[in-house]
Amino acid sequence: MVAFTGIIPEYECRSDNCTAARANYSTNPDKSDRDAVCDFNLEKDTDYVFDTSRTTLVIDYDLYCEKSKLALLSSYYFLGGTIGLFIGLYIFDVIGRRTSCIAGSLLNLIVTFFGLFCDSYPFMVAIRILQG
Numbered sequence: 505m506v507a508f509t510g511i512i513p514e515y516e517c518r519s520d521n522c523t524a525a526r527a528n529y530s531t532n533p534d535k536s537d538r539d540a541v542c543d544f545n546l547e548k549d550t551d552y553v554f555d556t557s558r559t560t561l562v563i564d565y566d567l568y569c570e571k572s573k574l575a576l577l578s579s580y581y582f583l584g585g586t587i588g589l590f591i592g593l594y595i596f597d598v599i600g601r602r603t604s605c606i607a608g609s610l611l612n613l614i615v616t617f618f619g620l621f622c623d624s625y626p627f628m629v630a631i632r633i634l635q636g
Contacts, residue, residue, distance in 0.1 A: 513560055515541070515552045522551040542569035565625045573625065580629050584636025 517523045525540040546552055554563050561567060567574045588608075595604045612635060619631040 513558065513563055514555045516555070517552050518549075519546075519551040522546050561628070565628070567625070577628065577632055580632040581636040584633035586636070587633070588636060 517526060521544065522541070525544040525546065529540040529543075540546075541552060548554070548566065548568075554568075556563065561574065561577070565573075592604065592608065595607075599607075615631060615634040619628070619635070622628040622631060
């Protein structure tokens with residue numbers, strides 16, 4: 505199953521608080537449905553429920569109101585790439601480029617496989633750094 509990182513899922517209100525918040529923000533062009541959920545501190549599964557037709561990191565790790573954590577996932581990937589560059593330069597000289605390239609590809613394959621079983625945000629961060 506594929507988990508999409510950038511998709512913000514639609515939600516359906518289940519309480520009057522959610523409906524009122526959505527109505528309040530629908531007249532304001534500077535605000536969105538996300539702002540209604542986040543600003544009014546609505547409870548997931550009590551006040552609103554996500555459309556679960558697609559699996560997303562937003563749903564899995566409850567990142568709907570935390571845009572910065574979601575955006576940082578790609579930055580962690582590039583951080584891992586930068587660290588890997590410096591480590592790779594040394595390893596290329598010690599064991600050779602062909603062997604290093606094969607070992608790096610296998611490591612990336614294994615780390616990506618373990619990424620399928622991420623059950624928390626910190627684990628996902630570690631996987632993204634190792635993938636880079």
